[in-house]
Amino acid sequence: MDQLPALAVLGGSGELGSALARRWAQAGYLVIIGSRTADRAIEAAALIGQQVRGAENVEAAKAAEVIVVAVPYANHAHILQGIRQTVSGKIVVDVVVPLVPPKVSVVQIPQGGSAALEAKAILGGRQGCFRLS
Numbered sequence: 001m002d003q004l005p006a007l008a009v010l011g012g013s014g015e016l017g018s019a020l021a022r023r024w025a026q027a028g029y030l031v032i033i034g035s036r037t038a039d040r041a042i043e044a045a046a047l048i049g050q051q052v053r054g055a056e057n058v059e060a061a062k063a064a065e066v067i068v069v070a071v072p073y074a075n076h077a078h079i080l081q082g083i084r085q086t087v088s089g090k091i092v093v094d095v096v097v098p099l100v101p102p103k104v105s106v107v108q109i110p111q112g113g114s115a116a117l118e119a120k121a122i123l124g125g126r127q128g129c130f131r132l133s
């Protein structure tokens with residue numbers, strides 16, 4: 001890859017997503033913050049810097065070559081279903097940890113084996129790589 005790929009961080013307004021977005025932007029990547037609302041995405045992007053854009057999650061995923069999913073497990077499947085058609089052939093990096101109330105400090109292995117395996121099942125396995133956690 002001659003040029004750095006564009007990265008979308010879905011949930012990039014959150015704690016982990018914004019930290020990743022900041023560091024990738026500092027490293028020279030075009031970063032697109034994804035959010036459930038475009039306004040929040042644009043606001044979060046502006047806090048990071050001028051080279052960072054913001055868009056609603058699906059639009060952010062469309063605009064990027066690598067998509068990072070950094071949302072709470074409670075909304076993981078829903079967000080993935082929303083980008084299913086968009087991410088075919090792209091790289092998806094899933095950093096979601098299956099923390100389920102009421103024990104949100106304890107990882108609870110989900111039915112699908114892991115959050116990443118569940119992501120792979122939802123997305124249909126047409127993506128490049130997954131973090132297996």
Ligand SMILES: NC(=O)c1ccc[n+]([C@@H]2O[C@H](COP(=O)([O-])OP(=O)(O)OC[C@H]3O[C@@H](n4cnc5c(N)ncnc54)[C@H](OP(=O)(O)O)[C@@H]3O)[C@@H](O)[C@H]2O)c1
Pocket residue numbers: 010011012013014015016017034035036037040041070071072073074075095096097098099
């Ligand atoms: N924080 C860490 O150090 C860390 C480390 C390893 C892994 N993780 C995992 O990474 C994921 C994100 O963690 P985080 O700490 O960044 O979470 P967070 O601060 O709560 O942010 C997550 C973002 O997800 C979006 N979101 C989508 N659906 C949501 C819903 N139903 N409720 C609340 N927010 C929702 C929100 O953005 P919009 O409102 O803009 O859509 C929010 O800003 C989690 O799965 C977590 O387990 C976190």
